[in-house]
Amino acid sequence: MASHSSNASASLRQAIDFLPQGIAVFDAGLHLAVANMRYKQLLDLPDALVKPGAPLFDMALFLADRGDLGGGDAARLAIERINLLTAAPIAVTQLTGNGGQALEFQSSRLPDGGLVISFSDVTQRVEAERALERMNQSLEERVEERTAALTRVNSELENARAKADAANHDKTRFLAAASHDLLQPLNAARLYTSTLIERAKLTGLSDLANSIEASLTAVEEIMSALLDISRIDSGALKPAPVPVAARDLLKKMEVEFGPMARERNIGLRIIATDAAVLADKALVGRIVQNLVSNAIKYTPPGGRVLVGLRRRGNRMRLDVIDTGIGFNKDQHRLLFAEFSRLERGARMAQGLGLGLSIVQRLVTALGLTLELDSREGRGSRFSLFLPATRTIRVASEFGPTQPEASVGALDYKVLCVDNERAIIEAMEGLLRHWGCDVRSALSLKQIDKEGLLEGWYPDLVLMDYHLDQTSGLDAIEWLRHNLGGHLPAALVTADRSPAVRALAEERGIAVVTKPVKPAALRAAISGLANQSRTPAKRVG
Structure with missing residues (x-):
């Protein structure tokens, strides 16, 4: 039986010598019981320290003296190393070998108080981890660089967008102002041409007058289209x-x-x-x-x-x-x-x-x-x-369909106010040709100074929006306060913005867009004149 046990022990010892890991078993007193060749080779220990009975402390002291455990007192380093291996039932630690290789130790306490230590060369794994760490660090640096670059680009784009928005805003303001100045003379020309067309119907100038009207209409359509596109693209709508x-x-x-x-x-x-x-x-x-x-x-x-x-x-x-x-x-x-x-x-x-x-x-x-x-x-x-x-009950802004009036059939008193003399003269000519009794002024100040409304009460008012000293909407309110709250009025304006229309609707004021089309103007006058049939209440 003793021979059989001895053979088994020899076979086990021979087997562990072929393992790639270094293995050592210590008894309860931390003396070496058995160690394989890999243990001796990886730690580069002398033969005396791998013989049965060799103390673990002596191995740790040898490694400390050699510098494997770092700088400092060798005995203290040896004791600290043994405490690290034995403090817990299972401990995993790392150590740099004599050849610079990375060694990973796993120590386990045995039930009888002994200790098993196994370790392996993990140099390749550690190098791979370090390479991965360097790669991650490099990637993080690249991400930070890209992020910084994107931040710069976004900042530049934001600045460019802000400049573009400002340019669009300036363009919209310019076009709004320019549209008024450009459409004013066009409006006067349309009004003059409308009078010319009606007076030239039975003469050889009829075709010429109609050609002028067609050309002015084309100019108006082009300008209106360009202004609409500008307002839409700038976000003004x-x-x-x-x-x-x-x-x-x-x-x-x-x-x-x-x-x-x-x-x-x-x-x-x-x-x-x-x-x-x-x-x-x-x-x-x-x-x-x-x-x-x-x-x-x-x-x-x-x-x-x-x-x-x-x-x-x-x-x-x-x-x-x-x-x-x-x-x-x-x-x-x-x-x-x-x-x-x-x-x-x-x-x-x-x-x-x-x-x-x-x-x-x-x-x-x-x-x-x-x-x-x-x-x-x-x-x-x-x-x-x-x-x-759902169906809503809204009074239609249009009265009953009016038949197209013949020339001279509009027997109404009309007050016209516009800060452009050419438009006033053209409007007077057209309205008087239609049979209207017309009085006109460039401003409220002129109305008051010349006493235009003394003994004369208008059926309706045609008011320009852009006056020199006030807006047309406020001017209409002033007239209603002084003449009568029911005074029918239309705002005649080149401003096509929804805001102006909304303000006019709130005050019950019709809107006629410049350049004025004669048919639209006649329809507006007829509608306003129907309103004036309701008795007006004088308020001042």
């Missing part, structure tokens, strides 16, 4: 949707485009409706205005244009349908491009091709949907989808 009676939107199209359609021998039909929609009245009106204008322009004489609403779920679909020249699907994108026109359309009507570009911009700004369907040579349907709302 702020949508403010409210419940709107759809009949008012449609009636406005009939009043504005009825004369144009009749002149071109085109049947314009507006379908009556009691529906209500949620919309920014001014901006949606501009969209429909462009769509109806285009439909009439590109429909040959004898054709038809239909405008109406249909309910589609919780939305209303506003259709503008024509029997015009149409287009094919390949031309859809071209339709909405700036300064781009279809060849056949360019032959039919003048313009820069900005109308549908403005429509597209407004539709996007309002978050609406525009649908189009067309057949080349057969006609087109443009459909604007608007949120439906």
Whole structure:
């Protein structure tokens, strides 16, 4: 039996010599019981320290003397090392070997108080970890550099954006001011031309007068389109949707485009409706205005244009349908491009091709949907989808449809106030030709100084918005205070901003946009004169 046990012990000893780890077993007194060759080799110990019975303290002291345990007193370092290995049931520590290799130790206490120490060369793993750490550090540095670079770029972009916003703001302010100065003489020219057209109807100058009118209309359309695009792109347009009676939107199209359609021998039909929609009245009106204008322009004489609403779920679909020249699907994108026109359309009507570009911009700004369907040579349907709302009872801004008055049929007293003398003279000429009793002034100060209203009470007031000393809205309030709170008034202005329209609507004041179109002016005067039939109450 003793021989068998001795053979087993020898076999175990031989087996552990082939393990890649260094292994040593110590008894309860921390004396070496057995150690393999790898243990001796990795620690580079002398033969005397790997013989059975060699104290663990002697091994630790040898390593300390050699410098493997760091600087300081060797005995103290040896004791600290032994305490580290034996303090816990299992301990894992690292040590740099005599050859500079990284050694990882695992020590385990045995039930009888002994100790088992195993360790292995983990130099490659440690180097890999250090390389990974260096890589991570390098990556972090690169990330910090990229972040700093992105921060600089973002800062530069923010500065550039701020400069662009400031430039856009300045451009918008400039265009707002310029539009007034540019449209003022154009307005006067339109008024003079309107008088000339009516007086030249039976003379050889009729064609010449109409040609001048057409040219002025083209200039007005181009300027209005460019101003609209500028306001949209600069963000100056702020949508403010409210419940709107759809009949008012449609009636406005009939009043504005009825004369144009009749002149071109085109049947314009507006379908009556009691529906209500949620919309920014001014901006949606501009969209429909462009769509109806285009439909009439590109429909040959004898054709038809239909405008109406249909309910589609919780939305209303506003259709503008024509029997015009149409287009094919390949031309859809071209339709909405700036300064781009279809060849056949360019032959039919003048313009820069900005109308549908403005429509597209407004539709996007309002978050609406525009649908189009067309057949080349057969006609087109443009459909604007608007949120439906409950039916609202809103007094229409338009009175009963008035028949087109003949020349000289407007027997009204009209007070005109404008700070441009040329516009005053042109307005006087046109209104007097229509049969109106007209008094005019450049300012409220002139009205008061010359006593223009003594013994003369106007049926209505046509007031410029940009006066020298006050706004037209405040001037109208002053007149109402001094003449009568019911005095009907219209603001005649080149300012097309929704803010001005909103202020005018709040005070019950109509808006006529410069350059003034005679048909629109006659319709406004007729509507205001109907209001004046209500007895006025003098308040001052």
